[in-house]
């Protein structure tokens with residue numbers, strides 16, 4: 301992935317109808333002033349690489365070193381005297397994992413049932429995040445720049461088209477919306493995007509909400525691999541790390557990486573393996589220790605990809621996965 305290619309990003313902004321730099325800078329400066337964010341060190345500018353030849357999956361790319369070995373033997377493993385080995389890093393078309401086991405078919409089926417079996421309920425929408433009382437039901441939140449596909453991925457997870465409102469115009473989601481799934485055992489939060497079309501104070505409010513929320517379990521930070529990281533994404537990851545907010549990176553709209561070769565070359569889109577490596581590298585350099593050891597590649601349309609793996613990741617983050625039988 302070409303990380304922060306300014307020109308590509310600006311092209312994109314032009315294509316969506318405006319330049320959000322002032323807004324972004326205002327949001328960032330606010331966060332920095334509040335002491336909630338540190339400015340990332342400026343990166344050395346790299347020469348743009350030529351469009352990548354698509355290597356086969358499981359290619360010879362060496363996975364980089366794990367950035368945070370958090371995987372630990374469970375109490376059950378210790379009690380039963382099982383030999384403990386952290387999982388080997390694995391890479392596939394939908395996931396790069398270095399700190400967590402690959403879910404098996406049964407687990408993915410369980411995750412699908414959990415999300416699809418029970419009716420989804422819209423719980424509340426709020427512009428003033430501080431006003432929502434704490435509760436006991438675990439929550440996960442979907443964050444990312446405007447238009448990255450947050451509401452769409454929630455609809456895919458909930459298997460309910462139109463439950464969360466989507467739009468091709470950035471800034472569609474104007475408030476934080478909460479949805480109840482899995483028979484009221486889990487709450488999913490759709491956050492307003494930061495950047496183009498967003499309100500200035502949201503960055504600060506969202507951070508404050510995530511930091512103080514008792515039942516909050518993990519933020520899923522969406523990155524569009526065609527546009528790559530922007531400075532604000534890196535600042536958010538650093539803020540997560542500074543505040544000890546657990547997060548996981550999710551690549552959205554990865555169908556665009558599978559587009560016909562001609563179009564892909566025009567967009568200079570890399571292969572997914574290359575994206576995984578680059579994304580992990582950026583995460584390692586910006587707030588890696590708060591990030592989870594799994595990056596998922598998803599798409600919500602035209603075909604769904606990686607949705608059950610994301611569902612499983614959510615269940616694990618919230619402790620709602622089925623426990624091992626004794």
Ligand SMILES: Nc1nc2c(ncn2[C@@H]2O[C@H](COP(=O)(O)OP(=O)(O)OP(=O)(O)O)[C@@H](O)[C@H]2O)c(=O)[nH]1
Nearest residue numbers: 447448449450451452466467468471472473493600
């Ligand atoms: N190709 C493709 N397009 C997608 C995908 N997911 C979302 N989109 C499109 O991207 C646009 C933005 O999607 P949203 O889900 O509204 O994005 P958002 O992050 O919620 O945007 P805000 O609410 O404005 O912050 C819409 O036009 C979607 O149809 C995907 O997986 N693949």
Ligand SMILES: [Mg+2]
Nearest residue numbers: 450451472473
């Ligand atoms: Mg939205």
